[in-house]
Amino acid sequence: MIELNKITKKFTLHNQGKTNILVFNNLNLKINPGEIVALTGPSGVGKSSILKMIYGNYVFQSGQIKINNHNIDHKYPRNIIELRKNIIGYVSQFLRVIPRVPTIEIVMEPLLEINSDQNEVREKAEKILLKLNIHKNLWNLSPLTFSGGEQQRVNVARGLIRNYPCLLLDEPTASLDSVNKDIVLNLINEKKDKGSSIIGIFHDEYSRKYLKAREIDITKISDAK
Amino acid sequence: MQPILSVHNLNKYYGNQVGCKNMNLTLYPGEVVGVVGESGSGKTTFINSISGNLIPDSGKILIETGNETIDFLEISESLKRLLIRTELAFVHQNPRDGLRLDVSAGGNISERLMSIGQRNYGNIRQTIFKWLDKVEIDKSRVDDFPRTFSGGMLQRLQIAKNLVTSPKIIFMDEPTGGLDVSVQAKILDLLRKLVRELNLSVVIVSHDLAVIRLLADKIIVMKNGEAVESGLCDQVLDDPQHSYTQLLVSSVLQV
Numbered sequence: 285m286i287e288l289n290k291i292t293k294k295f296t297l298h299n300q301g302k303t304n305i306l307v308f309n310n311l312n313l314k315i316n317p318g319e320i321v322a323l324t325g326p327s328g329v330g331k332s333s334i335l336k337m338i339y340g341n342y343v344f345q346s347g348q349i350k351i352n353n354h355n356i357d358h359k360y361p362r363n364i365i366e367l368r369k370n371i372i373g374y375v376s377q378f379l380r381v382i383p384r385v386p387t388i389e390i391v392m393e394p395l396l397e398i399n400s401d402q403n404e405v406r407e408k409a410e411k412i413l414l415k416l417n418i419h420k421n422l423w424n425l426s427p428l429t430f431s432g433g434e435q436q437r438v439n440v441a442r443g444l445i446r447n448y449p450c451l452l453l454d455e456p457t458a459s460l461d462s463v464n465k466d467i468v469l470n471l472i473n474e475k476k477d478k479g480s481s482i483i484g485i486f487h488d489e490y491s492r493k494y495l496k497a498r499e500i501d502i503t504k505i506s507d508a509k
Numbered sequence: 510m511q512p513i514l515s516v517h518n519l520n521k522y523y524g525n526q527v528g529c530k531n532m533n534l535t536l537y538p539g540e541v542v543g544v545v546g547e548s549g550s551g552k553t554t555f556i557n558s559i560s561g562n563l564i565p566d567s568g569k570i571l572i573e574t575g576n577e578t579i580d581f582l583e584i585s586e587s588l589k590r591l592l593i594r595t596e597l598a599f600v601h602q603n604p605r606d607g608l609r610l611d612v613s614a615g616g617n618i619s620e621r622l623m624s625i626g627q628r629n630y631g632n633i634r635q636t637i638f639k640w641l642d643k644v645e646i647d648k649s650r651v652d653d654f655p656r657t658f659s660g661g662m663l664q665r666l667q668i669a670k671n672l673v674t675s676p677k678i679i680f681m682d683e684p685t686g687g688l689d690v691s692v693q694a695k696i697l698d699l700l701r702k703l704v705r706e707l708n709l710s711v712v713i714v715s716h717d718l719a720v721i722r723l724l725a726d727k728i729i730v731m732k733n734g735e736a737v738e739s740g741l742c743d744q745v746l747d748d749p750q751h752s753y754t755q756l757l758v759s760s761v762l763q764v
Contacts, residue, residue, distance in 0.1 A: 295748075296750075297755065298751075298752030298755050298756075299752055299755055299756050299759070336747065336748070340741060340744060341741075341743055341744050341747050341748065342744070342747065342748040343744060343748055343750065358740055358741065358744060361726070361727050361740050361741040361744075362535075362537060362540075364741055364744075365540070365726055365727075365741070380722075380723075382694060382697050382698050382701060382723055383691075383694040383698075384694045384695060384698050385698055385701075396705065
């Protein structure tokens with residue numbers, strides 16, 4: 285379960301004339317287990333910012349964010365690290381990896397956090413890569429030279445190899461062809477059926493309908509702007 | 510879980526000049542803390558002061574060994590030396606500072622082993638080969654002098670030399686500084702792997718935010734000898750609150 289209560293978020297740009305940008309005021313949102321919420325609204329309205337606040341990536345000035353009853357509190361980074369290890373999964377829009385590290389290891393990494401059986405983890409990684417149509421020949425290469433769609437699927441594989449109770453998805457299907465898009469959407473549905481609370485940004489209506497997501501227009505749930 | 514290392518209110522002055530002031534740090538097992546800031550901000554003074562290379566003027570450094578908590582600044586010199594050889598390790602920016610150049614590669618790696626009492630040649634040789642393999646240096650180079658090694662190899666040798674006794678806390682001062690980018694990537698990859706495999710706890714100093722982002726869980730941003738901001742690494746880099754951190758982050762060139 286993900287809960288946001290009365291969140292205020294602003295950016296203060298100290299070096300640009302101390303400009304203040306109020307992004308959210310009194311933002312409230314709740315995502316239940318086994319539910320998919322799709323954030324909508326024009327670009328720049330703060331869709332990614334919501335995901336980043338939940339992931340502990342952005343701070344907020346007031347209010348409360350609770351993940352399965354754990355508070356996201358930046359005064360205790362250790363707690364956020366633990367939450368990320370055990371509870372929150374995040375599929376970002378872009379892949380950020382160390383050059384030279386093979387694809388298979390990138391996908392295995394999150395699972396190795398909780399399972400030290402290399403062979404078992406490797407098998408699972410291979411399975412999900414196959415499912416996402418990443419050819420075997422590519423597994424031992426770094427994804428940095430892959431196409432946009434392939435990189436995105438590696439990113440999805442990495443994010444979905446585990447069953448996180450809470451899942452944040454930032455345009456996981458943006459640069460995929462229709463066949464691969466359906467594969468990713470089916471994987472997301474599987475996570476929902478397993479009881480994950482899922483919140484995401486999906487730029488196309490097709491994906492939102494396919495996932496039977498509850499659509500939330502951010503401009504309607506925050507007082508800012 | 511208890512922190513393996515905690516630093517409280519640490520101060521180090523050079524005469525009237527501030528080295529670092531009011532510094533705090535908490536390091537948990539398996540965690541990497543990055544220390545960033547421009548040159549002259551006190552990063553190296555700080556890491557030297559908490560690793561036994563410099564004696565701070567005041568403050569507290571607590572090291573958790575599993576059995577007991579050690580007050581690092583209060584213990585005897587001999588116990589401190591033992592700790593530095595066993596539980597702690599320091600990787601210098603310039604590998605030539607951390608290696609003996611007129612001793613073979615294998616000799617460099619075995620030094621710490623012998624200093625904690627290992628004498629069996631066969632066992633030591635075995636461990637040396639294991640570590641050469643881990644840091645991807647060909648076994649055939651074991652008896653060569655480090656001065657015949659490239660910069661990247663020297664750095665990997667220094668890492669092996671330091672990690673061979675399985676220290677719990679590793680200090681690194683710009684471990685990839687001065688290396689070309691392909692070598693840097695190799696070292697970063699190696700460090701990440703070792704952190705996971707051996708559950709290392711690391712304090713790493715770098716002025717390269719990209720290096721810190723890839724390696725660190727937490728970050729401390731220093732300016733004029735003080736921490737201006739600290740917290741979760743990606744949070745501080747993605748949503749910096751202090752004006753100096755904002756300046757630092759926005760000054761990075763995009764590739």
